[in-house]
Amino acid sequence: MSLNYIIFRNLRKNLKNYYLYVFALIFSVALYFSFVTLQYDPSMDEVAESTKGAAAIGASSVLLIVIVGIFLLYANTIFIKRRSKEIGLFQLIGLTKGRIFGILSAENCILYFGSMVIGILIGFLGSKLILMILFKIIGVDVITKLYFSPMALVQTLIVFAVMYLLIMLMNYTFIRAQSILSLFRVSSTTEQQIKKLSVGQILMGILGIALIGFGYALSARLFSGAALDMQQLMYTMILILFSVILGTYLFYKGSVSFLFNLIRKSKKGYLSINEVLSLSSIMFRMKSNALLLTIITTVSALAIGMLSLSYISYYSAEAQAKESLPEDFSFAQVDVKNRFVAELDHKQIPYEEKHRQPLYIEIDATKVMNDSQSEDRLFSSVLSDSMVDNIDLKPGEVVFMGYGNVIQQLISIQEKGPIVLHGLKQAIDQQLIGTTKQGVLPVYYTQGTPVAVVDESVYAKLAQDLDPKLQKEGATDYYGVHITDSGQEENAYAVFADLKLKAPSFSQIEFRNNQRTSMGLIMFIVGFLGLTFLITSGCILYFKQMNESEEEKSNYTILRKLGFTQGNLLRGIQFKQLFNFGIPLVVGLSHSYFAVKSGWFFFGTELATPTVIVMIVYTLLYSIFGLLSIWYYKRVIKESL
Amino acid sequence: MWILEAKKIHKVYGNKLNKQEVLKGIDLGVSKGEFVGIMGPSGSGKTTLLNVLSSIDRVSQGTIDIEGQEFTGMKEKQLAEFRKHHLGFIFQDYNLLDTLTVKENVLLPLSITSIPKHEAHLKFEQIARELGIYELKDKYPSEISGGQKQRTSAARAFVHDPSIIFADEPTGALDSKSASDLLGKLSDMNSKHQATIIMVTHDPFAASYCSRVIFIRDGQIYTQLNKGDESRQSFFNDIIKTQGVLGGVQP
Numbered sequence: 001m002s003l004n005y006i007i008f009r010n011l012r013k014n015l016k017n018y019y020l021y022v023f024a025l026i027f028s029v030a031l032y033f034s035f036v037t038l039q040y041d042p043s044m045d046e047v048a049e050s051t052k053g054a055a056a057i058g059a060s061s062v063l064l065i066v067i068v069g070i071f072l073l074y075a076n077t078i079f080i081k082r083r084s085k086e087i088g089l090f091q092l093i094g095l096t097k098g099r100i101f102g103i104l105s106a107e108n109c110i111l112y113f114g115s116m117v118i119g120i121l122i123g124f125l126g127s128k129l130i131l132m133i134l135f136k137i138i139g140v141d142v143i144t145k146l147y148f149s150p151m152a153l154v155q156t157l158i159v160f161a162v163m164y165l166l167i168m169l170m171n172y173t174f175i176r177a178q179s180i181l182s183l184f185r186v187s188s189t190t191e192q193q194i195k196k197l198s199v200g201q202i203l204m205g206i207l208g209i210a211l212i213g214f215g216y217a218l219s220a221r222l223f224s225g226a227a228l229d230m231q232q233l234m235y236t237m238i239l240i241l242f243s244v245i246l247g248t249y250l251f252y253k254g255s256v257s258f259l260f261n262l263i264r265k266s267k268k269g270y271l272s273i274n275e276v277l278s279l280s281s282i283m284f285r286m287k288s289n290a291l292l293l294t295i296i297t298t299v300s301a302l303a304i305g306m307l308s309l310s311y312i313s314y315y316s317a318e319a320q321a322k323e324s325l326p327e328d329f330s331f332a333q334v335d336v337k338n339r340f341v342a343e344l345d346h347k348q349i350p351y352e353e354k355h356r357q358p359l360y361i362e363i364d365a366t367k368v369m370n371d372s373q374s375e376d377r378l379f380s381s382v383l384s385d386s387m388v389d390n391i392d393l394k395p396g397e398v399v400f401m402g403y404g405n406v407i408q409q410l411i412s413i414q415e416k417g418p419i420v421l422h423g424l425k426q427a428i429d430q431q432l433i434g435t436t437k438q439g440v441l442p443v444y445y446t447q448g449t450p451v452a453v454v455d456e457s458v459y460a461k462l463a464q465d466l467d468p469k470l471q472k473e474g475a476t477d478y479y480g481v482h483i484t485d486s487g488q489e490e491n492a493y494a495v496f497a498d499l500k501l502k503a504p505s506f507s508q509i510e511f512r513n514n515q516r517t518s519m520g521l522i523m524f525i526v527g528f529l530g531l532t533f534l535i536t537s538g539c540i541l542y543f544k545q546m547n548e549s550e551e552e553k554s555n556y557t558i559l560r561k562l563g564f565t566q567g568n569l570l571r572g573i574q575f576k577q578l579f580n581f582g583i584p585l586v587v588g589l590s591h592s593y594f595a596v597k598s599g600w601f602f603f604g605t606e607l608a609t610p611t612v613i614v615m616i617v618y619t620l621l622y623s624i625f626g627l628l629s630i631w632y633y634k635r636v637i638k639e640s641l
Numbered sequence: 642m643w644i645l646e647a648k649k650i651h652k653v654y655g656n657k658l659n660k661q662e663v664l665k666g667i668d669l670g671v672s673k674g675e676f677v678g679i680m681g682p683s684g685s686g687k688t689t690l691l692n693v694l695s696s697i698d699r700v701s702q703g704t705i706d707i708e709g710q711e712f713t714g715m716k717e718k719q720l721a722e723f724r725k726h727h728l729g730f731i732f733q734d735y736n737l738l739d740t741l742t743v744k745e746n747v748l749l750p751l752s753i754t755s756i757p758k759h760e761a762h763l764k765f766e767q768i769a770r771e772l773g774i775y776e777l778k779d780k781y782p783s784e785i786s787g788g789q790k791q792r793t794s795a796a797r798a799f800v801h802d803p804s805i806i807f808a809d810e811p812t813g814a815l816d817s818k819s820a821s822d823l824l825g826k827l828s829d830m831n832s833k834h835q836a837t838i839i840m841v842t843h844d845p846f847a848a849s850y851c852s853r854v855i856f857i858r859d860g861q862i863y864t865q866l867n868k869g870d871e872s873r874q875s876f877f878n879d880i881i882k883t884q885g886v887l888g889g890v891q892p
Contacts, residue, residue, distance in 0.1 A: 563722065568721075
């Protein structure tokens with residue numbers, strides 16, 4: 001039996017055991033390669049022009065390397081530990097450490113570079129698909145074709161060769177540091193000595209939950225409470241991050257054991273098979289994996305949160321465009337508007353014109369603001385009800401329009417109550433009778449504050465009594481053009497784009513497209529990073545479970561001898577995996593939910609649908625790994641007797 | 642009337658080309674309340690015999706029934722069901738689950754039966770007090786001694802009132818004090834509760850606690866010794882003598 005034979009045998013055996021590792025490796029290479037190809041692809045130039053796409057992709061490819069690198073190194077530590085007995089045996093029969101290192105290197109080399117070739121091939125074929133998805137999302141019409149970039153190939157080869165060297169270095173130090181005896185012991189020492197729960201752990205458990213709760217509570221008030229300045233905001237955010245992450249760590253370190261122990265105590269020693277397999281095992285293991293689980297949870301939360309936010313933004317691009325630009329086209333100067341309208345007439349596109357003249361005044365709204373500390377008056381623009389469709393107010397009534405999501409968080413106003421409009425000399429008492437999200441003026445005019453709509457007579461009175469300091473240069477007239485035939489909107493936009501009109505002039509379609517393009521690209525990149533992280537963290541949990549199942553194999557032997565069937569055990573395992581995979585997922589989802597909730601209104605108009613869609617997709621993909629691990633357990637249980 | 646009856650059992654390992662017959666037609670009957678020891682040199686097939694008698698391994702030929710229920714032809718699921726209700730086990734290496742406390746370990750076999758909870762707690766208290774482990778009930782296996790572990794394992798074997806208890810070298814990992822302690826407890830349980838025990842051992846001292854010892858050599862029953870009214874000391878001497886003839890290792 002030659003050394004080559006041993007290498008070959010090991011390789012075959014390993015392939016069977018580590019198919020997921022090989023899969024993850026192939027996947028990482030493929031993803032990385034297609035990402036880098038994208039960066040060099042000439043058809044990206046168009047996207048790059050408008051959004052600096054190549055730079056964004058380049059930056060995220062660095063992040064991708066970091067994720068993949070951590071994953072590969074971590075996976076390697078698990079696998080080398082699993083093989084420590086084999087390494088010890090080789091040493092026992094007289095192979096030198098150098099020789100063993102040679103075997104391992106050769107083996108890894110074949111495995112690693114074999115996967116790389118496959119990965120690059122898949123990446124090459126996949127890059128077109130990815131590019132097609134990207135263009136579809138951001139709405140660019142370019143025909144994509146297969147593009148092979150030698151630069152991308154070289155870059156991928158270099159990155160993964162460095163990774164390979166790192167892994168080899170790790171293996172080398174591992175072999176060097178271990179004696180034969182310790183090698184035999186590595187796999188037999190369980191991760192965790194089983195001891196009773198100490199008071200310290202109970203405190204830690206309670207503290208963990210408290211910290212997470214504190215962080216959530218802070219995040220909920222982040223933007224809605226008293227207005228914070230930039231620096232305070234940053235400190236609060238850091239405090240939230242710190243308390244939630246530390247809380248998560250302590251949660252795994254103590255709370256899980258603590259809660260499970262409470263459940264166990266209540267059973268008074270009479271445990272069902274499900275509880276035997278799940279509670280007792282998780283209680284002890286989660287503690288020792290606390291750091292790993294914290295990292296997995298935090299980054300999952302990050303991925304889900306960012307995906308949700310970018311999807312919210314993408315999803316509500318249209319609604320947001322409508323909210324911030326009330327009509328299809330908006331102009332501040334009459335001659336610019338007239339040029340556009342003339343062109344529309346020429347093209348025979350039907351339209352309606354709106355003309356609004358905002359007045360700028362100050363409003364004393366302290367009586368209707370929920371938590372106002374400041375005595376400051378609210379800067380606001382005023383319109384007459386005759387300038388706004390579908391509204392007819394009596395003198396003395398005011399409606400706030402354009403009271404959108406963001407402004408709702410910053411200034412919280414009751415639906416009804418007395419307010420005072422201040423002109424230069426006189427003050428007019430009015431009654432607020434309602435608020436609405438519907439916008440009537442672009443942000444350019446309102447500066448983000450709600451627009452007060454008043455009766456025509458009051459408007460006239462205010463117009464006589466204006467404070468000249470508050471009036472804005474050139475922003476006193478708003479001309480809106482509404483295209484009555486919605487099928488013609490795109491044509492009208494083409495006209496708008498062709499004319500290259502002088503600013504300030506805005507188009508709803510342009511706003512929406514810009515939003516979609518930039519958010520689409522961000523969503524795409526975040527999506528792929530999220531997917532990579534999902535797969536790597538799923539793999540890590542799966543490897544952990546693979547190890548755990550083998551360490552607990554003797555338990556299954558005992559239980560089966562006692563008369564538990566394979567079905568009994570498998571049900572218990574399913575229950576256990578529900579926790580093992582479920583707890584990090586639920587904690588991650590809950591973190592991201594609170595993160596998204598605290599600031600989503602800056603990104604769009606719709607919270608529920610996009611967030612729920614992202615969460616469901618993430619959960620489904622994630623559960624694949626839970627199912628795979630159950631499948632592995634099934635095999636171990638079957639072999640245990 | 643036998644509680645366990647084995648007829649012409651054969652056990653063959655390996656495939657057609659490379660056969661090894663470990664059990665070569667063993668007939669065996671055990672009556673209720675007996676404490677039977679199985680002895681024999683290494684490789685004689687005593688552990689294999691215990692495994693097939695206890696349904697953990699299957700026979701190649703022959704039949705075994707316990708309390709009139711023949712189980713050699715049963716399916717895996719039925720076998721598990723059968724073990725659950727009729728059999729108890731004590732192993733050389735205790736086989737306790739590290740993650741469970743003493744009490745949880747002992748109550749494990751009851752958790753699959755439909756015994757009411759309070760009854761289970763009473764049962765535990767009774768058995769644990771008899772075996773002297775009641776005070777340890779909230780400790781984990783890593784916190785107690787080998788002898789205590791083995792008594793826990795014994796308590797687990799007795800807790801669901803099985804028809805037969807199989808013990809595989811129960812004293813193998815214990816010092817002599819803990820060993821005689823455990824054997825004393827086992828024979829107490831045997832006489833008090835009429836529990837049937839079948840024990841594999843290579844230790845003549847352990848075997849001397851039995852009421853009958855069966856000697857196996859090369860997969861066949863070589864001879865049997867009945868204790869009858871003899872004192873344990875003289876039974877011990879008989880066992881040593883027979884073991885000498887058998888070619889076993891002299892103590």
